Amino acid sequence: NAGVTQTPKFRVLKTGQSMTLLCAQDMNHEYMYWYRQDPGMGLRLIHYSVGEGTTAKGEVPDGYNVSRLKKQNFLLGLESAAPSQTSVYFCASMEGGETDTQYFGPGTRLTVL
Amino acid sequence: GQQLNQSPQSMFIQEGEDVSMNCTSSSIFNTWLWYKQDPGEGPVLLIALYKAGELTSNGRLTAQFGITRKDSFLNISASIPSDVGIYFCAGQNSGGSNYKLTFGKGTLLTVNP
Numbered sequence: 001n002a003g004v005t006q007t008p009k010f011r012v013l014k015t016g017q018s019m020t021l022l023c024a025q026d027m028n029h030e031y032m033y034w035y036r037q038d039p040g041m042g043l044r045l046i047h048y049s050v051g052e053g054t055t056a057k058g059e060v061p062d063g064y065n066v067s068r069l070k071k072q073n074f075l076l077g078l079e080s081a082a083p084s085q086t087s088v089y090f091c092a093s094m095e096g097g098e099t100d101t102q103y104f105g106p107g108t109r110l111t112v113l
Numbered sequence: 114g115q116q117l118n119q120s121p122q123s124m125f126i127q128e129g130e131d132v133s134m135n136c137t138s139s140s141i142f143n144t145w146l147w148y149k150q151d152p153g154e155g156p157v158l159l160i161a162l163y164k165a166g167e168l169t170s171n172g173r174l175t176a177q178f179g180i181t182r183k184d185s186f187l188n189i190s191a192s193i194p195s196d197v198g199i200y201f202c203a204g205q206n207s208g209g210s211n212y213k214l215t216f217g218k219g220t221l222l223t224v225n226p
Contacts, residue, residue, distance in 0.1 A: 042216040104155030
């Protein structure tokens with residue numbers, strides 16, 4: 001049971017390039033989330049999914065797209081990367097329920113030059 | 114949107130001292146959570162609080178869910194060097210069944226041996 005995994009761990013992009021971050025969970029969780037973490041800002045929700053085939057916008061969705069084609073995977077895409085998207089990205093998942101909590105992956109550090 | 118004010122932003126303490134940090138919100142939450150993040154890792158859940166007034170302990174950690182449902186505090190007793198890290202509070206509402214979290218900006222804890 002690997003929990004929540006993220007690939008890649010590090011990536012450097014040039015402005016305008018595109019890339020996809022992969023989040024995978026092996027806990028059969030329904031809910032999945034993408035956050036970004038910037039210094040002094042805490043974690044902010046980008047997009048989330050309440051089940052396979054569903055996605056919804058979070059607090060800071062602009063410049064990102066997501067897909068949840070398979071229950072275990074949640075992809076975060078940057079179509080045209082900008083320096084403002086330099087950040088550490090975390091994925092989380094949870095089963096759902098009043099007493100359940102989110103489990104986080106190890107993060108992806110992205111730098112956009 | 115909902116905002117969490119977490120204080121202090123940082124703390125420098127000596128090993129063996131007690132630590133206290135808190136979060137306040139402009140609106141109520143159904144659940145309060147406290148996470149710890151080690152360098153290069155994702156946040157890990159420390160304590161979850163589900164009822165107003167609830168006081169919960171986990172080893173040297175104690176957290177309380179405020180009566181007004183708009184605040185929470187975390188205490189760490191007899192700090193040790195491995196307590197170093199960033200501590201985040203988070204509020205959760207299950208309304209709409211999306212279980213989204215709102216995070217505070219974090220408290221950076223440094224423990225001097």
